[in-house]
Amino acid sequence: MEYIRFYEDRGLYVVKAEGQYVWDLNGLRYLDFHTGHGVAFLGHRNPRIIEALKRQMEEVITAPPSFRVKIRDEMLQILEKIFPNKYTHMAMFNSGSEGVEIAIKLVRKATGRKKLVAFTNSFHGRTLGALSITGNARYRRPFEPLIPHVEIIQYNDVSSLDKIDGETAGVIVEVIQGEGGVIVANKEFIKALKERANSTGALIVIDEVQTGFGRTGKIWGFQHYSIEPDIIVAGKAIGGGFPVSIVATSSILASNLEYGEHGSTFGGNPLACAAVKASVEVFLEDNVLEKTESIGKILYDKLYSTLGEHRLIREIRGLGLMLGVDLRINPSSVIKCLQDKRVLALRAGTTTIRLLPPYLITLEDVEWGVRALAQCLNEELSSRTTIRPS
């Protein structure tokens, strides 16, 4: 049998992964600034998470959400340390998209309204609900008609926000659009969005699947802004490599869903709970935020001082360890060249190289990554007669 190819084959056969590195079949070590679309933010095979999973495997590995298990209670308790007080209720799923689905249901159920507002360039997942509010038409178009009553409006444009109106159930936003090109929301935009949502009664969902759990140097990306959304959707990094997503909200909002109105066979699985609990422990005890902020700044500064003036670069942007190097050209060949130099990165939008390293990268890793990028850009420049995005 063959795996269906939704993604292009990057020609890398991973046989081992540890911390910020992965190894291929030939024993070559790669610096991982890809981290599986941002999942391995706490490093590959973080020993505390592995230990917790092994311990849990000795006890219970499956129990439905309708049964109580000790590890779930323990996880709920420790999650209070990373969510602001208002978020008293949460549900767990297996992927970011599934988290987005329940957020859609919740805003519609809670307001009795249907309309959803989302933004150009946004990415919220591939299930049909999440896809309906994904701004990138390339992903949506092959599967239309999707769910109705969705309006996609201009990101980072205050004047577009009057489309949030008295009919709007919810507005869903990423404070940094990851897939869309590492585009950081500006402060006035988020402030105006909050005011508009408050005045119209629309609920705010912040999709923290990529930005959450420390990636940007704060626990949640929205903490860079003066906003607390009604619903937070987290995923990727929060399971330390285990597939899990979390939707957090207030008790009032949570009470809008009644028994049977949502469910998930695997949601809240004991292994997932063990992984989340251990991830939060690592997060709190290993000063992940401070380290992310400090090494993220070092990486940004190094990129900027080495490459800020490079002819192929339009902009270097991002927060913490979610950085984008926006090129004047299609980034594919540069990303391939980086891989040849054993640095893994990924694309965002049409022209951006996205760097999503783990929090534990060292100064040597920064040197390695930036040196490789500089070499690749110089090789690319010397092979070109024109500079034009394709």
Ligand SMILES: Cc1ncc(COP(=O)(O)O)c(C=O)c1O
């Ligand atoms: C912001 C955001 N939301 C949702 C998703 C979907 O998550 P998943 O692929 O786990 O379903 C992603 C995935 O890249 C994402 O970046």
